[in-house]
Amino acid sequence: MDSNQYLDAEQARFVQELLAFVRIPSVSAKPENIPDVVRAADWVAARLTAAGVEGAEVLPTDGHPVVCGHWLHAGADKPTVLIYGHFDVQPAEPFDLWDSPPFEPEIRDGRVWGRGASDDKGGMLVPILAVESLLKTTGRLPVNVKFFFEGQEEIGSPDLPPFVAANVDRLTADMIFSADGLQYAPDQPQIVEALKGLVKAEIVVRGPRSDQHSGLHGGGIANPAMALAHLLASMKSADGLVTVEGFYDDVIDLGLDDRAAIARIPYDEVSYLAETGAVSVFGELGYSTRERLWARPTLDVNGLTSGWQGIGSKTVLPAEARAKITCRLVAAQDPAAVLAALAAHVQAHCPAGVTAELLPGQGGAGPFLVPSGHNATGVAAQVLEEVYGKRPYRTRLGGSIPVMTTLLDVLGVHAVMFGFSHDDENLHAPNEFFRLEAFRLGQTAYVRLLQRLGG
Amino acid sequence: MDSNQYLDAEQARFVQELLAFVRIPSVSAKPENIPDVVRAADWVAARLTAAGVEGAEVLPTDGHPVVCGHWLHAGADKPTVLIYGHFDVQPAEPFDLWDSPPFEPEIRDGRVWGRGASDDKGGMLVPILAVESLLKTTGRLPVNVKFFFEGQEEIGSPDLPPFVAANVDRLTADMIFSADGLQYAPDQPQIVEALKGLVKAEIVVRGPRSDQHSGLHGGGIANPAMALAHLLASMKSADGLVTVEGFYDDVIDLGLDDRAAIARIPYDEVSYLAETGAVSVFGELGYSTRERLWARPTLDVNGLTSGWQGIGSKTVLPAEARAKITCRLVAAQDPAAVLAALAAHVQAHCPAGVTAELLPGQGGAGPFLVPSGHNATGVAAQVLEEVYGKRPYRTRLGGSIPVMTTLLDVLGVHAVMFGFSHDDENLHAPNEFFRLEAFRLGQTAYVRLLQRLGG
Structure with missing residues (x-):
């Protein structure tokens, strides 16, 4: 039995394992799910050991844990490959928009439906299974592997x-290969050459000491929710340009070659709108939608909260209003500099009658741009071409994987995104799913990648 | 024993009754409290009967019930007086800002602390107790009374x-006398000559079909929360002028006499800011704070909701964003016309890339302005002067009592606000309280009012 036959023979079990993995609600953002994140870590360590990986263990950090493991018997002449993924998931709210419960995964239409099925539990299971298939059928791996x-x-x-x-x-x-990554379409691979950086913050606007009667005090003092609206509106123009002073200062603008490369990849705006449900595209003038999505920095409001949000009405003038925001950064923006620009803007544009503060969020990241001619990227592209029978598109990604920047900074290695999710799989949204076909194809791709790197 | 001695003798019992009344969480805005509103209605009907009022009964409406009762034996030559109040209360959220639980009332510093103690459970109990004192000590009332x-x-x-x-x-x-009303200060009575009208609505801005990944779609499509900020900012200028087209069209501007009358009443901005905790006053240029509070229409945001509002972050581009808003109206603004102006503004100023809709809220009201020379108002002013030993200020109120407009429209009678709460009692806010001194004084005032009207 070769590794491919092994993968076919064991696939039904692997799918059941993925369902079990998705059932653990390892939502890293919610304090009540801390034990579930630990349970997921334990599950991953046990799964690595079952695959034949050595030294698999859960390691503490100041927050949620890490899981590492390795197989290092390929020989000193073989390269050492670090494979990355994550076992935490996004919150699943709003629950009522899911067709099936987010943590009770179901298989429908050849897809696994559940929170984290695609991002990144399905994705990170793929290289573990590939390694298992090689270890169980050949007793060894072609390269040294660290997880x-x-x-x-x-x-x-x-x-x-x-x-x-x-x-x-x-x-x-x-x-370094990241199992948290996307392919362009089920029949079209891609190599992701850039990730955006990330800055998070919360804007807090405060007015009266506590919520006030809107009749007794309306017109007398400023309304923090309205003030927040003015402050947010001052940060982005009506046509989508970020108007925070200095925001674009360090952006490396797209060259003609970059724009031509992006323009070569098919783009169907009708499909994009159908996928998202938006009435039209929107953003910074002078750039195509693809260019904005892939290579221009953004400022988005992730959440608003103020005053009465229940059914019916409560005629209050709220004490405060809050907006959670994130900026996605491109080379060579610096997260700290952008955060400072945001804070300065909030102070400079604080509306009359209220106070405003920018609270920096945890976990920023610098932007990530793979140098042209990067060797591991070339090998990955060859493998994808073999597996899909098509040359991969060279793309960029609007998302951020902060640890990629950390690994680059500390280890000096640019990671290659080698993952098999797709951006229509409702990542971070209700009804997340993962294609079982991609789950299987990814296993083959990882086997070939390791073989080619060792051969 | 005269009615005054009766009131003194029974006061401790009356205070305990007020505590029992406040314990019923009759929050009209929350569906889960519907049975509590009914319980409060039953409590009121029983209390009326105990006071000697006849025909006390709970009457259905399409929503929360009404309680009526009467004593009509004063004779055809005596006037018939309708006394109004309400037994529902505002929601008590946020609970954690209360020093004692909102529905477990406590007496501290000569005050009853609890949701509805002042607005309007304490207030509406006052005339019932006044009537009881007259019926129990004289067997009759000086006028015909309806509750x-x-x-x-x-x-x-x-x-x-x-x-x-x-x-x-x-x-x-x-x-008509409303037991839902305010005195200017514990040692200074007032006659309220105007109430503002009220219009409620919710603005809903919709973008993508469901929440999207802010990295994968940020910069590609519009963000509904940012679009809502732009839309709200388009409705009010940075210096507080409502910029909804046609909003001020029907406003009767203040005459020189009106402005002089308002200016005669002491106003201490330092105290006002200390009371609210706001850093400064704010609003429409060209008017004093008092004028804005009392006699200029307002537009306030009561609540904002969008996307992720929990602890930490969720990097979503939200599917929708909502703002609850209310406008307080002055004579001769028409609620329907203002609602139409708001709806037209939302359509005309809908930001690119999203849809926006104005959902009208239930329960609007026209503004209310008592004609100068109104007889019942004159009698009430005399009684207040006797009881307080001071001439009442003639004031206006930024709040709204929609049923006052309804009664005016149907019965053709302008109500007189004859209530004993104060605007520092955290109405609609955490730590609402009612002064027991005012509770007692109000009983005397109602007894004298009925005596003077009958004499």
Whole structure:
């Protein structure tokens, strides 16, 4: 039996294991789910050991734990490969928009439906299964492999930088592959050459000491919710330009070659609108939608909260109003500089009659841009072309994987995104799903990747 | 024993009764409290009967019930007086800001602390106790009295207009006094000559079909929370002028006499800011704070909701964002016209890339302005001067009592606000309280009012 036959023979079991993994509600953002994140870590360590990986263990950080393991018997002449993924998931709210409960996964239409099925439980299981198939059928791996799985990617990996710095020996590798990554379409691979950086913050606008009667005090004092609206509106123009002073200062603008490369990849705006349900595209003038999505920095409001939000009405003038915001950064923006620009803007544009404060969020990341000619990226592209029978598109991604920046900073290695999710799989949204076909194809791809790297 | 001695002798019992009344969480805005509103209605009907009032009964509406009762044996030559109040209360959230639980009332510093103690359970109990003292000590009342208590004032009395229209005989009176009203200060009475009207609505801005990943879609499509900020900011200028087209069209501007009358009443901005905790006053240029509070229309945001509002972060581009808003109206603004202006503004200023809708709220009210020379108002002013030893200020109020407009429309009678709460008593806010001194003084005042009207 070769590894491919093994994968076919064991696939039904693997799918059941994925369902079990998704059933653990390892939501890293919610304090009540801390024990579930630990349970997920334990599950991953046990699964690594079952696959034949050595030294699999759960390691503490100041927050959610990390799981590491390794197989290092390929020989000193073979490269060492670090494989990354994450076992935490996004919150599943609002629950009522799910067709089936987010943590009671179901298989329908050849897909696993549940929170984390695609991002990244399905994804991170793929290389474990590939390694298992090689170890169980050949007794060895073609290269030295280290696994590095984390439980805080969805909150920006705040505790990873000190962990990585303190565990350089454990993580050192010649190449890094991230099992948290996307393919362009089920029949079209891609190589992701850039990730955006991330900055998080919360704006708090405060007015009266406590909520006030809107009749007795309306017109007398400022309304923090209205003031927040003015403050947010001052940060982005009506046509989508970020108007925070200095925001674009360090952005490396797209060259003609970059724009041509992006324009070569098919883009169907009708499909994009159908996928998202938006009435139209929207954003910074002078750039195509693809360019904005892939290579321009953004400022988005992730949440608003103020005053009465229940059924019916409560005629209050609220004491405060809050907005959670994130900026996605492109090379060569610096997260600290952007955060400082946001804070300065909030102070400079604080509306009359209220106070305003910018609270920096945990877990930022610098932008990530793979150098052209990067060797591991070239090998990954060859493998994808073999497996899919098509040349991969060279794309960029609007998302952020903060630990990629950390690994680059500490280990000096650019990671290659080698994952098999798709961006239509409702990542971070209700009704997340993962294609079982991609789950299987990814296993083959990882086997070939390891073989090619060792051969 | 005269009625005054009776009131003194029974005061301790009356205070215990007020505590029992406040313990009923009759929050009209929350569906889960519907049975509590009914319990409060039953309590009121029983209390009326115990006071010697006849025909006390709970009457249905399409929503929360009404309680009526009467004593009509004063004779045809005596006027019939309708006394109004409400037994529903505002929601008590946020609970954690209360020093003692909102529905477990406590007496501290000569005050009853609890939701509804002042607005309006303490207030509406006052005339019942005054009537009881007269009936128990003299066996009769100096005038014919009808009571009309409702359970939906805090949600704008949506079901009262049809109820009033269908119960004209039950409610017809020569004069109306509202036990839901404020005195200027514990040592200074007032006659409220105007109430503001009220319009409620919710603005809903919709973008993608469901919450999206802010990295994968940020910069591609509009963000509904940011769009809502732009839309709200378009409705009010940075210096507090409402910029909804046509909003001020029907406003009767203050005359020189009106402004002089308002200016004669002492106003201490330092105290006002200390009371609210706001850093400064704020609002429409060209008017004093008092003028804005009392006699200028307002537009306030009562609540904002969108996306992720929990602890930490969720990097979503939200599917929708909502703002609850209310406008307080002054003569001669028309609620329907203002609602239409708001709806037209939302359509005209809908930001690119999203849809926006204005959902009208239940329970609006027209503004209320008592004609100068109104007889019942004159009698009330005399009684207040006797009881307080000071001439009442002639003031206006930024709040709204929608049923006052309904009664004016149907019965043709302007109500007189004859209540003994104060605007520093945290009405609609945490730590609401009612002064026991005012509770007692109000009873005397109502006794004298009925005596003077009958004498």
